[in-house]
Amino acid sequence: MSKYGTVLANPLQELTLPELRKRTSMKWRTHSADVLPLWVAEMDVRLAEPIHRALNDALTAGDTGYPAGIKLAEALSGFAQDRWGWTGLDVKRTAIVPDVMMGVVEMLRLVSSDGDSVIVNSPVYPPFYSFVEHMSRVIVESPLNSTNRIDLEALEETFQQVTANSGRAVYLLCNPHNPTGTVHTQQELSAVATLADRYGVRVVADEIHAPIVLAEAKFTPYLSIPGSESALTIMSASKGWNLAGLKAGLAIAGSAAADDLARLPEEVGHGPSHLGIIAHTAAFRESGDWLDALLAGLDANRRLLGSLLVEHLPPVRFIPPQGTYLAWLDCRDLNLDGDEPEGRGLVTLSAGPSAAFLNKGRVALSAGSAFGSGGDGHVRLNFATNQDILTTAIQRMEAVWNESGRFDHTSLTSL
Structure with missing residues (x-):
């Protein structure tokens, strides 16, 4: 049951x-x-069924215009409190984005410039490479360890190297990790936040698989970690409810990143599908x-x-x-x-x-x-x-x- x-x-x-x-x-x-x-x-x-019903109702009503409002943010906030005990998702610090990878790109544009380093834990989702390199950033790998977990010593060494001589860097975190299925622990993420603060590295987290965590593990939203206030994260119902064809995602800013998110171009919010927003909202709220x-x-x-x-x-x-x-x-x-x-x-x-x-x-x-x-x-x-x-x-x-x-x-x- x-x-x-x-x-x-x-x-x-x-x-x-x-x-x-x-x-x-x-x-x-x-x-x-x-x-x-x-x-x-x-x-x-x-x-x-609740997603099917919501889409059917919208189609019957001809409700196929442009997306608007904060219903998706409110639905995800409720889901996060119920599933993960996270009460810190402030809907005022959110923005709808076309999907998670386009959201990643837009977040990277907010906190980095051409030639800056973007650190990833390889092996990792292939579009991390192609999207990041296409936007003229430099991928720097910090490989996972032999048990598919974040190697914190290697990560610190990478942070130190890329920020030497006042270099600017972003850590693109995959949480849970694709392709290994590793669910990072609260302790691991706390260590990441400490290192990011120490070296001035901004964190952007792809948390698209957050709803898909199996019995023995517990998902920890990166923004729930003390010290993560300057981070940006992107979530979606896409993977949890098989909605890849109904485009939508939500960017969420930590309290110290609110001004960054406020600089997101207004036209980015036109990218998600209105039907996608309806479907994702029904997923988080009713499914x-x-x-x-x-x-x-x-x-x-x-x-x-x-x-x-x-x-x-x-x-x-x-x-x-x-x-x-x-x-x-x-x-x-x-x-x-x-x-x-x-x-x-x-x-x-x-x-x-x-x-x-x-x-x-x-x-x-x-x-x-x-x-x-x-x-x-x-x-x-x-x-x-x-x-x-x-x-x-x-x-x-x-x-x-x-x-x-x-x-x-x-x-x-x-x-």
Whole structure:
């Protein structure tokens, strides 16, 4: 039973493969129909009923104009208090943005200039590289440690180096972390805030996966940490409720960053979709039961994935994620070769083991090389799908590892 008193069916088990193949989104149209797509961060779920109802009501009323008001901020504030015990989200220090990555870009524009350093914890979400470099900032990597956590000593060394001689820098924090699924602890974030203050580094936090935190972990909003007052963060319902096609995000300023956020150009607020704002508001305000059912399903899939890897791909090293629905798989011991990637876009798939899994096993995964240093020989797998698809995908990957390539192609669309 959910904390809201309602028991809902597992959203991940509601759709079959033939139903999913009718979709026209990137996940289901990038590859041919014999490929199982477990790459880009779309979930194989229906819309939560309150979101569907809110959108239907808006369409029936012809309410398809420009976004306005603070309803999204108010809904997220209530959700944050309920889920995370965070009472510090001041709706007066918020602004709607087109989506999280465009919000990141706009926040970086507020607190940095051309040529400034932007520090990331690699391996990390590929658009961090492409978007930041496109806006003429310099990416500086501070790699995660061997357990996929922030290496605080390395981070301090990086802060010290990039701020020497009065250099200006921003730390682009991914919380929870993509692709590893690491959920940073309150203690880790407090240490980050201390270091950022010591070296004068501004923090911009991408917290898009905040609603997707699994049973044993607890999400801590960066702005809830003492010492984070000069930071800016961006949140969204996009990942938690599968709303990537309904664009919206919310930028939030710490108390000492309010003046920075006030300089955000007015036209940025025209970027989100009005229907996106409606959908995201309904997600945060009315769709907690659905989210609880989803989290239970994701936890079951995470455990299933661990068992499948032990049974079918024992050389693969895997630290179960604490959040997101993404698994970061170390496939180096499989000795699967493939071409190197070109660029770091979302559709960079043919590289290293991901190329072998795609070309020989017809399973699409994200190439680890696209995630920066530490990504070679890895793949990112999206386990937000039904268990039959997940099981079949791992069995196909096993066939590739065994170099048989002789699985029955007539069964590829039989789920």
